[in-house]
Amino acid sequence: MARISKAACIGGGVIGGAWAARFVLAGIDTKIFDPHPEAQRLISEVMANAERAYKMLTRAPLPVKGTLNFSESLEEAVRGAEWIQESVPERLDLKRSVLAQIDIAADPKALIGSSTSGLIPTDLQRDMKHPERMFVAHPYNPVYLLPLVELVGGEKTARAVLEDAKAKLATVGMTGLIINKEIDAFVGDRLLEAFWREALWLIKDDICDTETLDNVIRYSFGLRWAQMGLFETYRIAGGEAGMRDFLSKYGPSLSWPWTKLTDVVDFDDALVEKIAVQSDAQSGQRGIRELERIRDQNLVGIMQALKAGDEGRGWGAGRLLSDYEAHLWKTAPKPQANPAKEPLKLLELRVPSAWIDYNGHMTEYRYTQCFADASDALLQMVGVDADYVKAGHSYYTVESHVRLLAEAKLGDALYVKAQLLPSDGKKIHSFMGLYRASDDTLLSTCEHLMLHVSSKESRSVPPLPAVMMKLKPLIEAHAVLPAPDAVGRSVGQRK
CATH class of the missing domain: 1.10.1040.10 (N-(1-d-carboxylethyl)-l-norvaline Dehydrogenase; domain 2)
Incomplete structure (x- = not known):
């Protein structure tokens, strides 16, 4: 799937700044040009809201953030960019002038999208020397969360350009819908x-x-x-x-x-x-930034609920989120199974507001979710990924025991460490601890047992050799560690 490595945003208002956030959080180096004297402050606030939303949106491994650089000129911003998004005010004369400048300064193969809400692309591309690579890419606010982009070509836009834009948008979690005919204000x-x-x-x-x-x-x-x-x-x-x-x-x-x-x-x-x-x-x-945060939190909740629809395949925007997460898992660097004689750090996260209960701290089932996500990270580390599961093999949890020792509160940075206990690989027996990053306080522990299964045969079977090759050294390295004090505890047993 064709991806974007460098992007440029011309105009950094509500839409342009949110485009920049979408690109940067997808791992794309982005340059932005906006002569507004407070452009950097405004965009930094949009970026902060976007990062907050993404921490709530998904547990899939987001790529390393792209860089965001403010350019002194339009020409500097578009240099080397593969996707250039124009988001200047909605005036035909201004947009024509800006698009013509972009056309001259940009790489000949760069895609040029306009965020216009209603101006038709044939009018916009009138003064361009290479109008075939210009199109309307009309998003919806907030661009960093809402996945739709209306793709509309003008009389001189190549159809292949629209198809290429659609493919590239999928790599940043968006869906490009190609509109058959250009019409004022689109659909x-x-x-x-x-x-x-x-x-x-x-x-x-x-x-x-x-x-x-x-x-x-x-x-x-x-x-x-x-x-x-x-x-x-x-x-x-x-x-x-x-x-x-x-x-x-x-x-x-x-x-x-x-x-x-x-x-x-x-x-x-x-x-x-x-x-x-x-x-x-x-x-x-309420201030505008507070309203934006409330809006984003609600959108995240709706999208996550829709992701669970249709028997887990997702529905509407939830399916798009599920597809994007699958892309993130597939393209993320594979975690290395380093057989060091110390517990594995498997998960880092920050407590979102959706995880807070009526007592003002993280609700109990979210502790279990942290351990479940950490177990998934361990499985990814030893090669039990989406392709492995698709081929008919996986590990199923058969037993767990969670202790809640201290409170986690809104915004706390947390991490999970795991020690593998003696097991044969067909079983994975682990003891995990959830810690608060600011002071390394142990908040919760989980003793966890997983069993390798063949979903096709509906029975327990040994893992495939490639998985065992990574798993065995970890189990052997941890065998020299002392058993955690709480291993083997039962409910109600004294601390």
Whole structure:
């Protein structure tokens, strides 16, 4: 799969800064050019929120962060970049000028995407000498979390360029949907425009206020759309008779005078003031960065829930997250099984807010999750990876005993160390400790037993030789270590 090694972002506002965060956290060295005097501060705040979100999003091994450098000129920023993302303000004359400058300074093979929300690419590429490699790459905010990019080519855009862009986006956890024809505002924003116009009329006519309108969305069809979209939702509404029956029943209502979609609301001072006052009352007590963090945390939770859908294969954005995690595991450097005579450090993490319970500390099953993730890291180390499991072999946990000794709190940096106890490889017997990194306090222990199985034969079998070759030296190295005091404990036994 074609990947990006160097990227450039021209414009570092809300969208440009989030593009930079997406690239950097995917391990891509990124240069950014934005003459705004506070560009570095603003982008650093976006980057901080993005890093916080990614720590909650996945336990898959993220690549080493790419570098983020601020350039003094557009020409310096695009030099050597393979993907250049333009995100300057939404003015046709400005975008044309910037894209023409990028075109001259960029590598001839570089892809050039525009984050425009509605300007068509044929108009944007008018003054370019190499318009065939320019296209619209319209993302959704926050770019570092939401995976969709609408890919729209102009009259002179090569189809192969759009296909290449789609393939490259997959390596950063995004999905590029190629739109068949260029049209003002593309697909997503045309839908949003219609929805937005009707919402403004409902506020202007005092049918409801902004908070009521938002609650209607998030407590009803917003939840449905997050996983099935519009047409699949209505297919279900048609019952066993399906979509044809639904359309025959509800299609005629579209001609009823319910909507003002064809009328544009007058944005006079009174309407602007009404919306601003209601919006301030609704959420004005929170700062923008706090709202962004709340939004990101909620999005992470939704995506993780969707990842568990369809019997673990994922649904909607959850499937995209699952696919990206599979890519991360496949491309991550394989951990080395170093047979040193000391416990193995298997996992490092930071406690996210989603792990905190009503007592204000990490809830008990998350301790177990830490040990489960550490066990997965051990298996990766000895070669029990996705390909090994796909071939019909794996280790299953058959017994564990967890002790909770001290509290972990929001934001604590934690790590897990494991000592392998004497076993034959068909069984892996380990004793793990979860520690707080700031003071090395032992928070929890887990005695853990895994059994190697053949999923095809539904029985326990010895591991394949390649796994045993890595596992045996670790078991032998740890055999000289004293047994941990708590090994063999039973529930309720004295400390």
